[in-house]
Amino acid sequence: MARLPRLVVAGQLHLLVQRSHGHSPVFRGENDFQAYRRALTELAPQHQVAVHAYALLPTQVWLLVTPSTATALSRLWQALGRRFGADYNRRHGRSGVLWEGRFRTTVVDPAAHLLDCCRRIEWAPVRAGLADTPADYAWSSAAHHMGQRVDPLITEHPGYWALGNTPFEREAGYRRLLDQPLPAAIERRLDDAVMKGWALGGEAFVRALGELTDRRPGPLPRGRPRKVSANKTVP
Template sequence: MARLPRLTIAGQLHLVLHRAHAGAHVFRDDEDFAAYRQALIASAPEHGVAIHAYTLLASQVLLLVTPREATSLSRMWQALGRRFGADYNRRHGRSGVLWEGRFRTTVVDAHAHFLDGCRYVESAPVRAHFASTAEEYEWSSAAHHAGGRVDGAVTEHPGYWALGNTPFEREARYRLLLEQPLPAALEQRLTQAALKGWAVGEPAFVNGLGEMTARRLAPLPRGRPRKVKKIVPK
């Protein structure tokens, strides 16, 4: 079966996952993390990608973004690879593949799931047992949204502004959200959707996306198609 093209739609919220090749640790030290983050900050605005949330783990990158154009994400990733890859290989005296093929992404209904997507991305260090709270992990945007520091990589989304009228209100409410783990079913749904490229949202949202792209947005029903009984006129 032919591989479906990557699902990217201009102006929509996207959840992005990029995993290291064979589960290896790409980021070995703080210099690696800092270099990737700097390359991300430079590449995203250059190609029209707004970063709303991010987490860099040793073997995985998670992003919540809005691309200006359908090709913005791919162009950003190419620039990111050029900026980070050559310097990384030089510093570590290596060559070869860093990542597990292409990045994976899906479109998420921002109205219904923006905050879910933020929590999914920013709570990844807690799920991976790298931190006891999301805010204490240095290489993510969680501390920014929770009021711990200002992060120049982040472009605020209207879904975050809707949490309150003042920065204090927004940060306090988001901290409460971060303290509550995502339901396991929702966490699994977001992971599988990103890996397989299935849109996340209510049927009306997915149907609306169908008017913007010819790419299939949901898995086909399981099993063989039902046979339609022909009625022969008498």
């Protein structure tokens, strides 16, 4: 069976993960983390991709983004590969690919899952044993959302602004959310959606999404299709 193209829809929220080739560490030290974040900060606006949350782990990258066009994510990833990949190989005296062949992504209903996605991303370093709390990890957007620093990579999503009328209210509200990890069942739903590439949201959201793209946003119903005769429907 032919593999479906990625589901990328202009103007929609996307949860994205890129994993290293063979689970080998890509970020070996501070210089690697800095180089990737610097490249992403410069290239994302050029390719019209807004980054709302991120976490850079040694063997993977998690992002929450909104692309302005259907090709923006692919173009950004190609540019990142050229910029970061070439610098990385030169810096470490190596050659070859760094990442799996395809990044994984899914379109997400922001009304239902924006803050879930942020929490899933910013808790990833803690889950991986890299930090005690999300705020302790230097290579994610957690400190920005909690008001500890301003991260030039981040474009705040309107859903984040709904947490309060002032920066202080928004940051305090988000800190309360980030105090606890995402429930395991919700985390599994997000991970399953991003790995399979099916849109995550209610029926109305998925149905509306189907009007915006030629690519099927969700799996087909299970079981054999029902046969329709002239007189009746037969199971």
